[in-house]
Amino acid sequence: MFRVVLLSLYVAVGFAAKNYEGYKVLRMKSLSEGQVEALRLLLDEQELDFWNFPRDLMVPPSQLASVKEYLDAKNIDFHVWIEDVQLKIDSRFSGKPRTDEFDYSVYHTLDEIYEWIDSMLADYPNLASIVNIGKSYEGRDLTVLKMGVDTGKTKRNAWFNSLIHSREWVSGAACMYMANRLMSEYSTEPDIQHLLETYDVYYMPVVNPDGYLHTWDPDGDPMWRKTRSPNEGSSCLGTDGNRNYEYMWGGQGASPIPCFETYRGPGPFSEVETVAMADFFRSRPDDVFDIYLDYHAFGQMILSPWGYTADYPLDYATMDEAMKVMTDAIFDVHGMNYTYGASGPTLYPTSGDTIDWFYGDQNIIHSYTFEIRDEGEYGFFLPEDQIIPTGEENYAGFVALCLHIATP
Ligand SMILES: [Zn+2]
Structure with a gap:
């Protein structure tokens, strides 16, 4: 019973803490090599999150105008692919009633x-x-x-x-x-x-x-990707486990900055x-x-x-x-x-x-x-x-x- 109540709460209000209302995902159209390089520079922007580099970029409302300006300046063709990320987050639950038997067609805690x-x-x-x-x-x-x-x-x-x-x-x-x-x-x-x-x-x-x-977690972040270990000298938590393995560690495509998703x-x-x-x-x-x-x-x-x-x-x-x-x-x-x-x-x-x-x-x-x-x-x-x-x-x-x- 508790689980049903809890779940409907998630469905009804989404997540309380980090909210993605108004966050948009921009999708780039065909890109030249130079344009890919221009987008690569955005990887260094902490507020921006490439869902898929270089094609899909999530942008918070506060950054939208400046990102659009940047893309226009680089002649990068794009369109708004996801209008509101929070709506996507909220709508993944089907609302199907939970049963005692394990149901493979729903997400589990x-x-x-x-x-x-x-x-x-x-x-x-x-x-x-x-x-x-x-x-x-x-x-x-x-x-x-x-x-x-x-x-x-x-x-x-x-x-x-x-x-x-x-x-x-x-x-x-x-x-x-x-x-x-x-x-x-x-x-x-x-x-x-x-x-x-x-x-x-x-x-x-x-x-x-x-x-x-x-x-x-109702006080957490539905977009959390990394571990939850603290980082010395930074208020940002977590390391990207899939950039932490020893072989050729520390090269390209893995950030040295703790606040990054690919730290x-x-x-x-x-x-x-x-x-x-x-x-x-x-x-x-x-x-x-x-x-x-x-x-x-x-x-x-x-x-x-x-x-x-x-x-x-x-x-x-x-x-x-x-x-x-x-x-x-x-x-x-x-x-x-x-x-x-x-x-x-x-x-x-x-x-x-x-x-x-x-x-x-x-x-x-x-x-x-x-x-x-x-x-x-x-x-x-x-x-x-x-x-x-x-x-x-x-x-x-x-x-x-x-x-x-x-x-x-
Ligand atoms: Zn992954």
Whole structure:
């Protein structure tokens, strides 16, 4: 009952503290290289937030006139893509009544996600186990769900995680759906039985629990992306977990300034959340991990290393083939197009990201970042009725990748 009341409160009034009324997202039209460089300078403006660089830029009402003036001066063609960000935030909830049974078609609070992990263990005692890899900065469990069957033989290993960026809610919602499909189809689908006999699959639902809680907090910020650790000499909290990994840390596409959304942290692995995940892998030298997948939103893209450079990695041909397998499988479910490519050359450089470390340090060739739905209509605030379709298509992509790798 309490949950129903609480939820309707969210729906009715939105979030009390940080409000995005009047914030607009501007979408740039085709850009010359010089114009991209002109936009790059806006990355240094703390008040502005590129939802997708260089295409989509969120601007607060107070900055709108000056940003428009700047874009006009650079002859950059743009239109207002989202008129009012707060309206998008408020309308993602479908208003569907909550049930006692876990509902995959709605967004869930952090507590509900932790309960879900426990329920997986209870529902699938022969398939599921829990691995705690540490605590978040604010002391919350960093919990991983392990799925697989003991065959008595050496198995392959796959890992996927969500919500390193706390505002990207659909990454968690879609991945929980995927984990549940894996478990529930083990006994009915020969492919899935084969998969769970071949791989142990690790799923970490909430890499950044402190940030995720903050996005749900009535006194918080629905747009919060980073961790919640304090920064010396700054009033701004948090580090971007996906710029904090050690491999080529501190290069391009990661800010040295704590107030920025892409703040890299004071040093590599400065965040307990990122170091906990790294330690988990570093402590298992005998386990071969074939797959590392990091789920984000939004953009409908699959990205491979490298992030830190525009150069292609040595193994790119292998990656390219696997990404094609995944995007084809995704397309076959609901006809959604996901593009793919190497992160740096395709998008823009991002140093210290997860996949560069998992490939560059841990030698996992199949290390990919997923930017799942949508292409920007709702951006970070995907309506709940798209959660299950998003989960369905990405489940197909995940299964296809596992089977592709394991097929000689
Ligand atoms: Zn993200």
